[in-house]
Amino acid sequence: MGKLLLTVIRRDLLLAYRRRADVLTTLFFFVIVVSLFPLGVGPEMKTLRLIAPGVVWVAALLASMLSLQRLFAADYQDGTLEQMLLAPQPLAVIVLGKIIAHWMVSGLPLALMAPLLGLQFDLPPEALLVLFAALLLGTPVLSLIGAIGAALTLGVRGGGVLLSLLVLPLYIPALIFGAGAVEAYIAGVSPEGHLSLLAALLIFSGLATPWVTALALRIAME
Amino acid sequence: MLEADNLTCQRGERILFTGLSFTLAPGELLQIGGPNGSGKTSLLKLLCGLSPPLEGAIRWQGAAARGEDFRRNLLYLGHQNAVKEELTALENLHIASDFAGEPLTDTQALAALAHMGLAGREHLPAKVLSQGQKRRVTLARLLVSRAPLWILDEPLTALDVLAVELIQSRLAQHVAQQGMVVLTTHQALQVPGVTPRRIELC
Numbered sequence: 001m002g003k004l005l006l007t008v009i010r011r012d013l014l015l016a017y018r019r020r021a022d023v024l025t026t027l028f029f030f031v032i033v034v035s036l037f038p039l040g041v042g043p044e045m046k047t048l049r050l051i052a053p054g055v056v057w058v059a060a061l062l063a064s065m066l067s068l069q070r071l072f073a074a075d076y077q078d079g080t081l082e083q084m085l086l087a088p089q090p091l092a093v094i095v096l097g098k099i100i101a102h103w104m105v106s107g108l109p110l111a112l113m114a115p116l117l118g119l120q121f122d123l124p125p126e127a128l129l130v131l132f133a134a135l136l137l138g139t140p141v142l143s144l145i146g147a148i149g150a151a152l153t154l155g156v157r158g159g160g161v162l163l164s165l166l167v168l169p170l171y172i173p174a175l176i177f178g179a180g181a182v183e184a185y186i187a188g189v190s191p192e193g194h195l196s197l198l199a200a201l202l203i204f205s206g207l208a209t210p211w212v213t214a215l216a217l218r219i220a221m222e
Numbered sequence: 223m224l225e226a227d228n229l230t231c232q233r234g235e236r237i238l239f240t241g242l243s244f245t246l247a248p249g250e251l252l253q254i255g256g257p258n259g260s261g262k263t264s265l266l267k268l269l270c271g272l273s274p275p276l277e278g279a280i281r282w283q284g285a286a287a288r289g290e291d292f293r294r295n296l297l298y299l300g301h302q303n304a305v306k307e308e309l310t311a312l313e314n315l316h317i318a319s320d321f322a323g324e325p326l327t328d329t330q331a332l333a334a335l336a337h338m339g340l341a342g343r344e345h346l347p348a349k350v351l352s353q354g355q356k357r358r359v360t361l362a363r364l365l366v367s368r369a370p371l372w373i374l375d376e377p378l379t380a381l382d383v384l385a386v387e388l389i390q391s392r393l394a395q396h397v398a399q400q401g402m403v404v405l406t407t408h409q410a411l412q413v414p415g416v417t418p419r420r421i422e423l424c
Contacts, residue, residue: 018308079302
């Protein structure tokens with residue numbers, strides 16, 4: 001089963017590598033959206049520090065929406081998804097592999113980039129570290145929850161908009177605890193509580209969503 | 223043995239077929255015919271369990287045809303090629319076999335591709351291959367699969383005369399080894415030594 005997981009991850013990473021433009025689009029979208037705020041709000045350091053966590057997190061949510069549509073769409077169109085459904089192995093494991101690969105090319109780069117972007121908001125170095133930790137725990141949650149929406153809207157016309165309406169409300173807990181961790185740190189409170197809750201959210205969605213997504217895929221393919 | 227019992231299939235509002243029953247024993251080849259839109263692909267999808275029938279049941283070796291045990295015995299090639307454009311022919315064959323739980327060595331995979339007439343093109347990305355060559359990459363699975371039940375949707379489309387002959391002789395070999403084949407095709411099928419059974423949908 002672990003071997004299957006590795007096969008899927010390797011395959012999807014290889015595909016992403018051969019289609020680098022898609023990955024870079026998501027990252028640049030994130031960079032540009034976050035960078036627009038200091039330009040729009042003006043060089044008021046206090047305001048910038050205040051809005052930084054929320055801005056970075058909302059930009060991360062929107063960037064993840066961009067890449068989610070591609071999670072199953074290509075496999076659906078060329079018939080590979082049928083082969084995955086008919087594989088004599090648990091579909092949830094294949095789904096989990098695809099989600100992990102998706103996070104490595106769409107979520108992880110955002111988390112790595114965030115501390116650099118946070119400098120524009122005059123965040124102190126320790127706050128940047130908290131921001132990085134929160135995104136590292138939070139972005140996999142976005143990929144996991146988003147996968148359910150991606151599976152449900154498979155093959156639906158205008159699926160992209162529907163996907164946003166379906167998934168963005170479900171992102172709210174991750175947004176609250178993720179942005180909250182950095183805000184708490186800036187306010188002088190320990191961010192540990194927020195980060196623990198994010199980690200709990202990650203564990204819960206990691207265990208539950210692959211099964212739900214697998215079920216949604218079977219329904220979508222009927 | 224594959225048994226279909228009193229199948230009814232509905233697509234949207236339309237009933238495509240109803241009361242369809244047949245059994246397929248080892249060493250038999252079943253060809254499903256009928257005009258476009260008569261439900262050939264839908265029937266194949268019912269048989270491999272991608273969609274449930276409105277009524278009726280499908281049994282494999284006496285038990286309901288579902289679950290991992292059934293899928294281990296099944297090779298389904300749909301009318302889409304399931305070939306990734308960005309991957310090479312070799313990578314595509316490797317990954318498809320890995321998913322089917324029958325990993326190949328490089329030597330086996332290269333031999334299968336060479337047999338399919340793709341020698342020298344193993345390392346080209348599939349997007350530069352022609353339609354027929356992509357089909358050959360997909361059909362290379364037939365050379366390496368150990369599954370007894372093959373369900374093939376239009377396997378011969380886009381193939382040239384030589385490749386059609388190659389596939390037909392591979393089908394004959396599979397049937398001779400007590401394999402089972404269900405396929406749809408609009409071409410006249412000439413599998414040496416096998417009289418195909420036919421079901422006409424209308």
